[in-house]
Amino acid sequence: MNAIINFMKRHYKILLTIVVLSITLFAFNSNYKNESDPDKDKLLLELLTFVIEKGHYSPAAIDDTFSKGVYKDYVQALDPSKRFFLQSDIDEFSKYETEIDNQILNKDLTFFTLTYERLMKRMGESKDIYKSILAKPFDFTIDESFNTDYEKAPYAKNSAELNEKWRKQIKLSALSSLTDRLKVQENKAKGIVEDVSSTDDIEEGNPVTIEVTPKIKKTEVKDNDEPKSVQELEKETRESSKKSLDEYFSFMGDLNRNDWFSVYINSITARFDPHTNYFAPDEKERFDVSMSGKLEGIGARLQKKNDFTEISELISGGPAWRGKQLEAGDVVMKVAQGTADPVDVVGMRLDDVVKKIKGPKGTEVRLTVKKVDGTITVISIIRDIVEIEETYVKSSIVNKNGLNYGVIYLPKFYIDFEDKNGRDAGKDIALEVERLKKVGVDGIVLDVRDDGGGSLSTVVDIAGLFINEGPIVQIKSAGRKKEVLFDRDKKIEWDGPLVIMVNSFSASASEILAAAIQDYKRGVIIGSKQTYGKGTVQNVIDLNQFVRNSAVGDLGALKTTTQKFYRINGGSTQLEGVSSDVVMPDRYSYLKMGERDVENAMPWDKIDAAEYTVWNKNENFNKAILNSKKRIDSSEQFKLIDENAKWIDSRSVENTYSLNLDKFRLAQKDIEEKAKKYKPISQYKNNLQFTSLPYELDETKKDNILKEKRDRWHESLSKDIYVEEALNVLDDLQTKPVSKQNTSQKKDKLVKS
Structure with a gap:
């Protein structure tokens, strides 16, 4: 689960000041060069416990x-x-x-x-x-x-x-x-x-x-x-x-x-709590990549196959993909830095192979690879910035009942802490909304299902796109007064019908966004009974800054819970999450998998509400919610999903299996027969056609990998009953009917854009 990372300078300096006061604990001469040196481990143990005790919200x-x-x-x-x-x-x-x-x-x-x-x-x-x-x-x-x-x-x-x-x-x-x-x-x-x-x-x-x-x-x-x-x-x-x-x-x-x-x-x-954890140096690097969505390298995913390192996938748009020489299935035998002698990587740890292949933008790496046909070749690649497309927001358009709607999927609240001009979720969502407006959409679905969170600052930016101005979230540090984070931009990027889709895996930043939209009554929250329930803020602290002698080696970083966040109505999302306005049954409804089910989770509490003004332009708000609930209650498909969820829950406690072939096959046949009843769930189609925005259609003409990924996404949307119901809610939120003439004009606008 991704944590919310909040690098607010004031709080960080407080922690830093505390540690500096006791820096003598760690500022001794260190000459540990052995990566497995027990003395280095002792130093790390001392440093970690000290920083947690001084900086944790409630140690x-x-x-x-x-x-x-x-x-x-x-x-x-x-x-x-x-x-x-x-x-x-x-x-x-x-x-x-x-x-x-x-x-x-x-x-x-x-x-x-x-x-x-x-x-x-x-x-x-x-x-x-x-x-x-x-x-x-x-x-x-x-x-x-x-x-x-x-x-x-x-x-x-x-x-x-x-x-x-x-x-x-x-x-x-x-x-x-x-x-x-x-x-x-x-x-x-x-x-x-x-x-x-x-x-x-x-x-x-x-x-x-x-x-x-x-x-x-x-x-x-x-x-x-x-x-x-x-x-x-x-x-x-x-x-x-x-x-x-x-x-x-x-x-x-x-x-x-x-x-x-x-x-x-x-x-x-x-x-201390489920979200306080240590990042070894390699893990810290992977965390940074997951948050920013980019890295410097060749743009290939690797996997270990016994003693060999195999290319499992090329990242669309990356140097390896552009070069068209490296392919999925190729086995990396040797790695050379530019014109230097190649190093044999057969039998080497996967992490060590990755380190040799990755490197700064503009540098050359030469890979000796064994191709799928058995031939050996040397491939030269110039490293570059690689953007991991799956990290970033994407959107689609769909025509339903003569109206055009936009669906925006946000997999993570990403940000590049090292580059203020780099991509972040707030800027990208704003751009997608602007693009959707240009093709004349009548409503927007923002999908944060399975979004585990990310940067706190991006949440404020995204929520601010849909309201005039006002508070978005409240933050509280141990022993300090609350702080309210505001959207201070009076501009509203989108003031039309809005639906936020969540599920039980929407956590942290996703919950802040859903809670703010819900408290303002700006849009309808639709999805699982409640979201994950993570209401805490983490800071990532580089441990190397506390040791004077760099000979100790890289100590990694600590992610520790330093604050709790609260809705603008004063309630915490911790444990309780955000309850959907419209609850849709899903297959995990009866399984225990939220923060409330995690041992050692921090408790729920409440603080005073912030001052805010409820959105008054949703005249069909309550009607839309009521209509949706009626549709769901009468839907045979949703009834089947709920029944399947109960069956899954009952299956989760069955742990004993026969090792006799005939008995095992008989038991499996019985399970398969019962499972057949739920096959229509996966076979469902909503008969809606989803397409990329015009700018992306141009990109997919040049990028087959991107086209394949978008085609798969659009196909999944066309089988998604949850997206279909979200679009139904957008229908109900409309304030005036659209004439046939207007409908025709909107279709023409969509095609010509």
């Missing part, structure tokens, strides 16, 4: 209760499936359950060192376990079962029990894969072409929860394939399982002591 006491929480979170993070540690390990670890607080304060790494070394030992042993298990066929005629509720499962008492747990885990995964292969083959014999791979495991009841075998796609079975015996298919599933586990352990093997120490550190920071 927790570091005591035995705190220690127990860290212990539980950390051990669970190391071995969530309980497939590495033995009960004897846990018994040994538990001696430190109430000692971690003392070790933190004394910069004692005994507990971390013990658990890290034991985990490395157990993971090494596990490699032999899974290879031994997969070396011989599974007997799927035995009547046995496996429970996947790992949280309630006990740890293995000895090596024999652990081996048995691994056997059943892998057997379940293989059984699921075998069942799919058999179904594909049977359907083929019947002349049925069907993709039996589940598009959504939770809906279909897929029990596979470990990193073993992927579901089979219909493309894996060719028309000229001869039917295979169960024994042959069983062998294929074991080979596939081994390949997946080899890749998993290869990835885990890339993690070093620093990576695991970050897990320990974050188990500590999370006890």
Whole structure:
């Protein structure tokens, strides 16, 4: 979940002043050059706890209760499936359950060192376990079962029990894969072409929860394939399982002591609240990229395949994409900086390969790659600024009942903190609204579903586009008076009908926007019963500024909760989120996945309301909400969605699966039969045609990747009942009917723009 980042100088300077007063704690001579130097870890532990205690909104006491929480979170993070540690390990670890607080304060790494070394030992042993298990066929005629509720499962008492747990885990995964292969083959014999791979495991009841075998796609079975015996298919599933586990352990093997120490550190920071966490140097860089949506490099996404680094995707518009030499599927063998000697990267950590390929704009990198056809070639690429298009806002237009509407999707409240002239969500939304106005839209839907937040300043800018002027959000720091952030621009970019779409994953900045629009009654909030419920503000603090000697190396950064934000009506969005004006059933309605369900979340509270004037130009506001509720209540599709959500909730508590082929297939058939009832949900079409704005149509003519992405988005919109209802609400918000002549004129304007 992305946090709201608020770099308000006044608060940052207060924190900085506090730390400077005690800078002697950290300003000793440091000569730690080893990335895994325990002394560096001690320094980091001391620095983090000090900064959190001085800067956190409401720091927790570091005591035995705190220690127990860290212990539980950390051990669970190391071995969530309980497939590495033995009960004897846990018994040994538990001696430190109430000692971690003392070790933190004394910069004692005994507990971390013990658990890290034991985990490395157990993971090494596990490699032999899974290879031994997969070396011989599974007997799927035995009547046995496996429970996947790992949280309630006990740890293995000895090596024999652990081996048995691994056997059943892998057997379940293989059984699921075998069942799919058999179904594909049977359907083929019947002349049925069907993709039996589940598009959504939770809906279909897929029990596979470990990193073993992927579901089979219909493309894996060719028309000229001869039917295979169960024994042959069983062998294929074991080979596939081994390949997946080899890749998993290869990835885990890339993690070093620093990576695991970050897990320990974050188990500590999370006890202050769920959104306070430590960024190791690489993580901080990734966070900056996610917030700004841009980086300097070649514009390619990489993935690890055993010892090899493969190009998984080219980013549209980037240097690699423009060069047309590098392709998805190419394997990077060597990397050279300009004319320097190439470095072999086979077997290298993925992060280290990425570091070698990335670099400043204008510099050259030469990649020795193995092409899909097996040929080896050297590709020269000049690095440049790469914008990650998926980060940025996008919009579409649709004609409905003779009216033109705009749909704007905002995936994140992004901003580039380093470049004031860089792209940010506030400026981009304003631009999209202006473009929509030019094509004559009669209403706008702003979609912030699944938007986890981002920059606080962009929220104020975006909300200000839709109101005259006034307060947008209230901020409160510990022990200080509240501060109200205002939109002071009297200009209204859009004063027409407005709908904000949210869901249970709309969080943080999304909730500020929805709350402000709701409090002003400026637009209708439509979506899940309530949003995520994150009402806190985080600051990202560079830890390197507190150490005088740079020889210590990069210490990373700390994201810590320094403030809480409140609606202009005084209420907090913390835990409660924003309740939609119009509630639409969704498939996650009954699952626990909001801030209120996160352990150690900060409490809800309330402060005085700010002064604001409710929007008075929505004469059909209440009518639109009432009409929408009536449509939803009478909609068979929404009834089916709600019924499906209840079924998903009931399925979430079913954790025991038979490992007998016949019984497993019978159970899966029963699940599939019940799931068929909900197939119309995914097959729904709203019969609306969505298109790009004129400027983007010109861009897609030159960019096939962008065109493909937009086509996929428009297709998903045409199957989205939630967007359809949002557009229905825009219909109801209209204040006067549009004549046929006006409708024709609007269509002409849309085509000619």
